Amino acid sequence: MESFLYQASIYLAAAVIAVPIAARLGLGSVLGYLAAGIIIGPLLGLVGAETEDLQHFAEFGVVMMLFLIGLELEPRALWDMRHKLFGLGGMQILLSTLALMGVAIAYGQPWGVGLAIGLTLALSSTAIVLQTLSEKGLMQTSGGRSVFSVLLTQDIAVIPILAFLPLLIVTLPMSITSDGSIARTNGTDHGDDHGGGGHGEAAMSLVDGLPAWGVTLVTIGAVIAVILAGVFLTRPVFRFIHAAHLREMYTALALLIVVSISFLMMLVGLSPALGAFLAGVVLASSEFRHELESDLQPFKGLLLGLFFITVGAGINFALLFADWPALISMAILVITIKGLVLFALAVAFKIKGRDRWLFTLGLAQAGEFGFVLVAFSVGQGVIPTQVAETLLLVVALTMLITPLLFILYELITRRMSDAGAEIEADEIDEEGPVIIAGIGRFGQIVNRLVQGSGFNTVVLDHDMETIALMRRFGFKGFLGDPSRPDILNAAGLDTARVLVVALDDPAVSTRLVAYARKVRPDLHIIARAYDRVHVYKLYQAGANDIVREMFDASLRAGRYALENLGLSDYEAAEAERVFYAHDREAVRELAELWDPNVPTSKNDAYVARAKALEKDLELSLSARQEEPKRA
Template sequence: MHTFLYQASIYLAAAVIAVPIASRLGLGSVLGYLAAGILIGPVLGLVGAETQDLQHFAEFGVVMMLFLIGLELEPRALWAMRHKLIGLGGLQVGASTVALMGAAMLAGLNWQVGLAIGLALSLSSTAIVLQTLSEKGLMQTGGGRATFAVLLTQDIAVIPILALLPLLAISAPVTIATDGSLHREAVDAAGHHEAHLSLVEGLPGWGVTLVTLGSIAAIILAGIYLTRPVFRFIHAANLREMYTALALLIVVGISFLMTLVGLSPALGAFLAGVVLANSEFRHEMESDLNPFKGLLLGLFFITVGAGINYQLFLKSPADLIGLALLVIVIKGLVLYCVGRAFGLNHRNHWLFTLSLAQAGEFGFVLLAFSRQLNLIPIALSEKLLLVIALSMLITPLLFILYDILSKQFSDAKAEIKADKIDEVGPVIIAGIGRFGQIVNRLVRASGFKTIVLDHDMEAIQLMRRFGVKGFLGDPTRPELLKAAGIDTARVLVVALDDPKGSVTLTAYARRINPDLHIIVRARDRNHVYELYRAGADDIVREMFDTSLRAGRYVLENVGLSEYEAAQAEQTFFAHDRQTIRELAQLWVPGTPSSRNPAYVARSKELEKDLEAALMALSEKKEAQDIG
């Protein structure tokens, strides 16, 4: 028992220390787990041969991950994305596999091993890429969406790849029992021989096909007709842990059934996930299985790191780094051609190319599976593990390269010629995002003409498709504002996403037209103070009005009447406007408000005034009720 506790403490401590550090450095959790494994394995020697047994157990985390991926992919959503999945993603996986397979065969490997290597290295790191895209706010760009489509295709492609690898593998060893009968044995990742349970062993080919198809049909039918009654039955017990037990039973049971018919457990788990994607219990299963998936996957990557041949890297670091760069170059060339074929350009094209050029975490899974099948030799497998890990470590440098290239494209984009403005109106709206669109719709629907300015070509084109004319150009440029009639306009609405740009525009407009009424969208209080000093008349803070409305709903549901809640809301609104005006006089640009003693003291006084005002409102209502 003490040995188990010691090992568990080592693995957990390594993960708790290494993963947060890697995340803060922008390297991602996967690289953190790998680094933790390398630290406790090859470097410090705190763990040893037990990592092979743990890795065999932790591979179940991959099965859970594919089940959860299936839960996220509703059949309708998959069908709607079929062109990108089959075209963009399918071409990337296929072309990368062929190119990497060719490189492996040129190195003297046979085509079976070369194909297995090509398949393993063709997949990119979903964990690293998606996390980085989210952190940099690139998910909604054209390149981000194309990258996500390819990653989704790769996740789905793991299923047929796992089914294909056994066909490439060397047959399992056959032994003769003492009674003279033949028995086929299965070899696990640790090299142990264990009896292989099977529903199809000894059956003719047509029997194997029928049993396999019947098992798949049983999974689909059970997912459609059986899970809902079972979940309702569990719900009646009112025991939270039973939901977790049932979710685990579904994944474990399906995986076991797939092994009985000779298929990959991941295939059955993914299929079951897709079938259950429309179930009302989908989110329940996700929340129950996510912790197990995360821990098991983390454990899997730690064992991979602990099993890496560190001495091998020290013997030939230049060769391994060169191979990692070769993989990145080959995949990068394929991605560049695929992106060009599908019309990606400039910034989106480079984001697509550089973000997916590395090998990924599924490569560890496929290599471990290939090694278990005796398809790839142990020495070559260890070398490839290092190549994958190195390519993932290089990924942050690829995103830095993208940032450098992106700045060049943004500079080129700033030189786009602005539209010639041939109209003027009483209302100018600078910025036609979600905020500006609502303002524009209300003003136009009320019968007033607006002049819309925005530097985003896609936003202007979108508005034009809906019959609303807009002009392309930078609203902060004086010549564009003069052409739009800033000298004679009555109202200017500044709805820019850029806080500095909105302050600059407000100050310039106030200087040019002192009689202009300026309405500005503000991000926070500090932004309000800057706009107030720049000359804005009405300042609308993001989330302020919606937050007030939500607060009114809260008051209505804790005992106040609709009238009382509305009165409290109006009192808060009026007090806040007065507070902003007073604190703006005490605000010092460039100094945090918390470090401004006068600001903090007056803020506390005004907060007490608010509490007193709301209390007086409540007492007045009570007096009216008594009277």
């Protein structure tokens, strides 16, 4: 018991310390878990032989992850994305696998091992890439959406890959000895290595001893049973659980669904992950989907984190230090080969400019599923242990290089001209008194109001899909980057009376306001602000009217809250008016005290005045509340 608690404390402490540090450095949680495993394993030697046994337990986190991925993928959504999934994503997996398989064969591996290596390295890091895209605001770009499509295809492809890998066992009648030579392997060795588990599974197998057609029927029956249970049993079972009014019963049911389906798949000789994914897809349109997600997410996160820690702890650093030039060269070779394949696909699918480089560099690494597939391949006897250790190091090294790839992307795109990075702009053949830069959720409301009142607008946006959707509903807009001077001049900046800056990117909108004010000192500029600090930046850049994107909606919500707390409609509206007027004056005052070179929390004059203004607001609102009582 003491040993178990000691090991648990080590693993949890490593995760709690390393992962937040990695997240703060922008490296992502996966690299944090790997680093934690490396520190407590090879570096400090705090964990040892139990790591391998713990890894088998932690692999259940992968099963849960695939169940949750299935919950996110309704059959209809999958069908709508079929062109990018099977086209762009499918071609990436196929071409990368073949190219990497060729390199593995050139290194002297049998073709079956080479194919397993190619499939393993073809997959990219969903966890690292998606987190980085979100942090850098690249998720909604064309390149970001293409990256997401490929990652989604890869996540789905893990299922058939897991089912396919055991078929390669027949291609591996040999293993690599300690001196590097290839020796013939006895087929019974694999069973001996897993004697306990293997015998246990055989004793409970539903297909053991059946003829081939019987195995097929039982397997198909198990899959159909999972589908029918998901469709017809989920609702009554959840109602039964609901009658207990115990929150933990929902968690127990969610775990029971995943565990029982995984066990059924094992009984018929299929991958537990395959059954979990299938069940997730079946339940994706269920009203209990969000309940299942919230119940399983913590377990999935912890088990996956534990899995990555065990992978890091199991990395053979002696092997790395013994031949680090070769291993780093292999990692760079993998990134180069995948990058060439991705670049060719980007050209073929007409991904241009910055998006092409984002697509190429963002997906060039190997991913966390590589650890899963390597562990699974070794367990199935598909890849020799020594090759697997080298492969794990290569996967880990490519993931560690990933932040550098995104830095390289930023360096490349920074040198690119805006014209080369963006799609070709429309020829603007209209002018009007109002130019609206950006036609998202904010800009479209402004445009509808102004046009509905009888004034012409010139709408600019750099997103082709947004402009196309706008035209579909009868509103004219022009495709082009509103921050480019030539686009603005073509839209009639010299003669316009009002410029509405409604862009999503705060930095770009600030630059646009500064440029427009420099060119047209008399122009009235209305700008959308992300937050109060952005208000100050826009104020200094020269905007006349600044609208915080959530301010008015928040005021209305606050008024509704006051009305439902007992205030009359007039009292709530008056409180809203007082707050609005006071806040506008407060922002003007604080904008004069704000210094972009000093953090707001360390600007003593700013903090002191903000506190005083907040006290004034409370007094003003309290006075308004007392007026009806005195009257």
